[in-house]
Amino acid sequence: DIVMTQSPDSLAVSLGERATINCKSSQTVLYSGNNKNSLAWYQQKPGQPPKLLISWTSARQSGVPDRFSGSGSGTDFTLTISSLQAEDVAVYYCQQHYSIPLTFGGGTRVEIK
Amino acid sequence: QVQLQQSGPGLVKPSQTLSLTCAISGDSVSSKSSAWNWIRQSPSRGLEWLGRTYYRSEWYNDYAVSVKGRIIINPDTSKNQFSLQLNSVTPEDTAIYYCARGFDLDHWGQGTPVTVSS
Numbered sequence: 001d002i003v004m005t006q007s008p009d010s011l012a013v014s015l016g017e018r019a020t021i022n023c024k025s026s027q028t029v030l031y032s033g034n035n036k037n038s039l040a041w042y043q044q045k046p047g048q049p050p051k052l053l054i055s056w057t058s059a060r061q062s063g064v065p066d067r068f069s070g071s072g073s074g075t076d077f078t079l080t081i082s083s084l085q086a087e088d089v090a091v092y093y094c095q096q097h098y099s100i101p102l103t104f105g106g107g108t109r110v111e112i113k
Numbered sequence: 114q115v116q117l118q119q120s121g122p123g124l125v126k127p128s129q130t131l132s133l134t135c136a137i138s139g140d141s142v143s144s145k146s147s148a149w150n151w152i153r154q155s156p157s158r159g160l161e162w163l164g165r166t167y168y169r170s171e172w173y174n175d176y177a178v179s180v181k182g183r184i185i186i187n188p189d190t191s192k193n194q195f196s197l198q199l200n201s202v203t204p205e206d207t208a209i210y211y212c213a214r215g216f217d218l219d220h221w222g223q224g225t226p227v228t229v230s231s
Contacts, residue, residue: 038216038217040218048224050218100175101175102216102218104162
Protein backbone atom coordinates (compact mmCIF):
# COMPACT_ATOMS: atom_id res chain seq x y z
CA ASP A 1 0.00 0.00 0.00
CA ILE A 2 1.10 3.57 -0.65
CA VAL A 3 1.42 5.45 2.63
CA MET A 4 0.51 9.15 2.57
CA THR A 5 2.12 11.31 5.26
CA GLN A 6 0.89 14.84 5.87
CA SER A 7 2.49 17.66 7.80
CA PRO A 8 1.85 19.54 9.94
CA ASP A 9 -1.01 17.97 11.90
CA SER A 10 -2.43 21.44 12.53
CA LEU A 11 -1.76 24.96 11.40
CA ALA A 12 -2.91 28.36 12.67
CA VAL A 13 -2.69 31.19 10.17
CA SER A 14 -3.83 34.81 10.28
CA LEU A 15 -6.60 35.92 7.96
CA GLY A 16 -5.15 36.91 4.59
CA GLU A 17 -1.93 35.02 5.17
CA ARG A 18 -0.61 31.96 3.37
CA ALA A 19 -1.20 28.39 4.55
CA THR A 20 0.96 25.56 3.27
CA ILE A 21 0.24 21.86 3.79
CA ASN A 22 2.65 19.12 2.82
CA CYS A 23 2.02 15.55 1.74
CA LYS A 24 4.54 12.82 1.04
CA SER A 25 3.83 9.51 -0.67
CA SER A 26 5.84 6.39 0.14
CA GLN A 27 6.31 5.67 -3.56
CA THR A 28 5.70 7.29 -6.90
CA VAL A 29 2.14 8.11 -7.93
CA LEU A 30 3.07 9.14 -11.45
CA TYR A 31 0.53 7.82 -13.93
CA SER A 32 2.21 7.03 -17.23
CA GLY A 33 -1.01 7.45 -19.19
CA ASN A 34 -0.92 11.24 -18.87
CA ASN A 35 2.44 11.82 -17.14
CA LYS A 36 0.66 13.40 -14.18
CA ASN A 37 0.86 12.60 -10.50
CA SER A 38 -2.31 10.97 -9.19
CA LEU A 39 -2.61 13.16 -6.11
CA ALA A 40 -5.80 14.79 -4.85
CA TRP A 41 -6.64 17.25 -2.07
CA TYR A 42 -9.86 17.40 -0.08
CA GLN A 43 -11.41 19.86 2.34
CA GLN A 44 -13.65 18.59 5.13
CA LYS A 45 -15.77 20.78 7.38
CA PRO A 46 -17.55 19.46 10.49
CA GLY A 47 -20.54 17.28 9.74
CA GLN A 48 -19.82 17.18 6.00
CA PRO A 49 -18.17 14.67 3.68
CA PRO A 50 -14.80 15.55 2.19
CA LYS A 51 -14.98 17.86 -0.80
CA LEU A 52 -12.58 17.39 -3.72
CA LEU A 53 -10.57 20.56 -4.27
CA ILE A 54 -7.74 19.46 -6.54
CA SER A 55 -6.92 16.34 -8.53
CA TRP A 56 -3.89 15.33 -10.62
CA THR A 57 -1.72 17.39 -8.24
CA SER A 58 -2.80 20.81 -9.52
CA ALA A 59 -6.15 20.65 -11.35
CA ARG A 60 -8.69 22.70 -9.41
CA GLN A 61 -12.26 21.48 -9.47
CA SER A 62 -14.94 23.73 -10.89
CA GLY A 63 -16.02 26.35 -8.35
CA VAL A 64 -12.95 26.05 -6.14
CA PRO A 65 -11.47 29.51 -5.46
CA ASP A 66 -8.15 30.22 -7.13
CA ARG A 67 -6.53 30.93 -3.75
CA PHE A 68 -6.25 27.13 -3.52
CA SER A 69 -3.36 25.68 -5.52
CA GLY A 70 -1.57 22.36 -5.64
CA SER A 71 1.96 21.55 -6.67
CA GLY A 72 4.59 18.89 -6.38
CA SER A 73 6.43 16.12 -8.11
CA GLY A 74 8.06 12.81 -7.29
CA THR A 75 6.80 11.94 -3.86
CA ASP A 76 6.39 15.44 -2.37
CA PHE A 77 3.27 17.53 -2.80
CA THR A 78 1.89 20.78 -1.43
CA LEU A 79 -1.49 22.44 -1.02
CA THR A 80 -1.28 26.21 -0.69
CA ILE A 81 -4.02 28.58 0.38
CA SER A 82 -2.63 31.92 -0.76
CA SER A 83 -4.80 34.19 1.39
CA LEU A 84 -6.66 32.41 4.17
CA GLN A 85 -10.34 33.25 4.55
CA ALA A 86 -12.58 32.44 7.50
CA GLU A 87 -14.49 29.89 5.44
CA ASP A 88 -11.28 27.92 4.82
CA VAL A 89 -11.20 26.65 8.42
CA ALA A 90 -11.37 22.89 7.91
CA VAL A 91 -9.36 19.69 7.86
CA TYR A 92 -7.47 19.03 4.63
CA TYR A 93 -6.53 15.59 3.32
CA CYS A 94 -4.32 14.38 0.51
CA GLN A 95 -5.10 11.12 -1.30
CA GLN A 96 -3.38 9.08 -3.95
CA HIS A 97 -5.55 7.79 -6.78
CA TYR A 98 -2.73 5.92 -8.50
CA SER A 99 -3.30 2.45 -7.16
CA ILE A 100 -5.61 0.29 -5.09
CA PRO A 101 -6.10 0.59 -2.19
CA LEU A 102 -6.79 4.31 -2.41
CA THR A 103 -5.05 5.85 0.59
CA PHE A 104 -5.35 9.12 2.45
CA GLY A 105 -3.08 11.25 4.57
CA GLY A 106 -3.90 11.74 8.23
CA GLY A 107 -5.23 15.25 7.74
CA THR A 108 -4.14 18.79 8.58
CA ARG A 109 -6.39 21.02 10.65
CA VAL A 110 -6.30 24.67 9.55
CA GLU A 111 -7.41 27.30 12.03
CA ILE A 112 -7.38 31.09 12.29
CA LYS A 113 -4.64 32.61 14.41
CA GLN B 114 -25.46 17.18 -11.49
CA VAL B 115 -24.31 14.01 -9.81
CA GLN B 116 -25.83 13.24 -6.43
CA LEU B 117 -25.32 10.25 -4.17
CA GLN B 118 -27.97 9.49 -1.54
CA GLN B 119 -27.15 7.00 1.17
CA SER B 120 -29.60 4.93 3.18
CA GLY B 121 -29.38 2.24 5.81
CA PRO B 122 -29.47 1.64 9.55
CA GLY B 123 -27.27 3.50 11.97
CA LEU B 124 -27.07 0.78 14.60
CA VAL B 125 -25.89 -2.78 14.06
CA LYS B 126 -25.33 -5.50 16.64
CA PRO B 127 -21.95 -7.22 16.94
CA SER B 128 -21.55 -10.27 14.68
CA GLN B 129 -24.38 -9.10 12.44
CA THR B 130 -24.28 -7.56 8.95
CA LEU B 131 -23.98 -3.88 8.12
CA SER B 132 -25.94 -3.02 4.96
CA LEU B 133 -25.95 0.36 3.24
CA THR B 134 -27.19 1.57 -0.13
CA CYS B 135 -26.05 4.48 -2.30
CA ALA B 136 -28.56 5.74 -4.88
CA ILE B 137 -27.06 7.53 -7.86
CA SER B 138 -28.59 10.42 -9.81
CA GLY B 139 -26.93 12.25 -12.68
CA ASP B 140 -24.73 9.30 -13.65
CA SER B 141 -25.05 5.56 -14.19
CA VAL B 142 -23.68 2.76 -12.04
CA SER B 143 -22.94 1.04 -15.37
CA SER B 144 -20.87 3.93 -16.71
CA LYS B 145 -17.64 2.70 -18.29
CA SER B 146 -15.77 5.77 -17.06
CA SER B 147 -16.77 5.75 -13.39
CA ALA B 148 -16.11 3.67 -10.31
CA TRP B 149 -18.27 3.47 -7.19
CA ASN B 150 -16.59 3.37 -3.81
CA TRP B 151 -17.29 2.87 -0.14
CA ILE B 152 -15.10 4.71 2.37
CA ARG B 153 -15.35 4.99 6.13
CA GLN B 154 -14.01 7.49 8.64
CA SER B 155 -13.29 7.03 12.31
CA PRO B 156 -11.02 8.80 14.81
CA SER B 157 -8.83 5.71 15.13
CA ARG B 158 -8.51 4.82 11.43
CA GLY B 159 -8.98 8.18 9.69
CA LEU B 160 -10.31 7.93 6.13
CA GLU B 161 -10.21 4.30 5.05
CA TRP B 162 -11.12 3.11 1.56
CA LEU B 163 -13.08 -0.14 1.74
CA GLY B 164 -13.71 -1.11 -1.85
CA ARG B 165 -15.30 -0.33 -5.19
CA THR B 166 -17.32 -1.72 -8.04
CA TYR B 167 -17.09 -0.67 -11.68
CA TYR B 168 -18.18 -1.76 -15.13
CA ARG B 169 -15.87 -2.16 -18.11
CA SER B 170 -17.90 -4.52 -20.34
CA GLU B 171 -18.10 -6.74 -17.26
CA TRP B 172 -18.31 -6.03 -13.57
CA TYR B 173 -15.23 -5.76 -11.37
CA ASN B 174 -14.72 -5.37 -7.64
CA ASP B 175 -11.71 -4.39 -5.56
CA TYR B 176 -11.61 -4.64 -1.79
CA ALA B 177 -9.30 -3.48 0.97
CA VAL B 178 -7.29 -6.26 2.59
CA SER B 179 -8.49 -5.09 6.02
CA VAL B 180 -12.09 -6.13 5.24
CA LYS B 181 -11.58 -8.74 2.54
CA GLY B 182 -13.63 -11.83 3.24
CA ARG B 183 -16.27 -9.77 5.08
CA ILE B 184 -17.24 -7.24 2.40
CA ILE B 185 -19.45 -7.36 -0.66
CA ILE B 186 -20.16 -4.37 -2.90
CA ASN B 187 -22.94 -4.96 -5.41
CA PRO B 188 -24.28 -2.83 -8.22
CA ASP B 189 -28.02 -2.72 -8.85
CA THR B 190 -28.56 -1.56 -12.41
CA SER B 191 -32.36 -1.68 -12.16
CA LYS B 192 -32.31 0.96 -9.40
CA ASN B 193 -29.09 2.71 -10.44
CA GLN B 194 -27.49 2.20 -7.06
CA PHE B 195 -24.84 0.15 -5.32
CA SER B 196 -24.65 -1.39 -1.91
CA LEU B 197 -22.24 -2.27 0.86
CA GLN B 198 -22.54 -5.41 2.91
CA LEU B 199 -20.05 -5.88 5.75
CA ASN B 200 -20.42 -9.13 7.65
CA SER B 201 -19.47 -10.15 11.18
CA VAL B 202 -19.12 -6.59 12.43
CA THR B 203 -17.38 -5.67 15.66
CA PRO B 204 -17.23 -2.38 17.58
CA GLU B 205 -14.10 -1.55 15.52
CA ASP B 206 -16.40 -1.15 12.50
CA THR B 207 -18.07 1.83 14.16
CA ALA B 208 -17.53 4.76 11.79
CA ILE B 209 -19.14 7.19 9.39
CA TYR B 210 -19.60 5.38 6.09
CA TYR B 211 -19.52 7.24 2.78
CA CYS B 212 -20.13 6.30 -0.81
CA ALA B 213 -18.19 8.21 -3.47
CA ARG B 214 -17.65 8.27 -7.22
CA GLY B 215 -14.46 7.96 -9.18
CA PHE B 216 -10.74 7.46 -8.59
CA ASP B 217 -10.26 10.97 -7.41
CA LEU B 218 -13.46 11.03 -5.42
CA ASP B 219 -15.36 13.89 -6.96
CA HIS B 220 -18.81 13.26 -5.50
CA TRP B 221 -19.68 11.89 -2.06
CA GLY B 222 -22.79 10.76 -0.30
CA GLN B 223 -23.89 12.57 2.82
CA GLY B 224 -22.42 9.95 5.15
CA THR B 225 -24.10 7.45 7.46
CA PRO B 226 -22.90 7.20 11.07
CA VAL B 227 -22.93 3.52 12.00
CA THR B 228 -22.51 2.27 15.55
CA VAL B 229 -21.82 -1.37 16.29
CA SER B 230 -23.21 -2.09 19.73
CA SER B 231 -25.48 -4.54 21.49
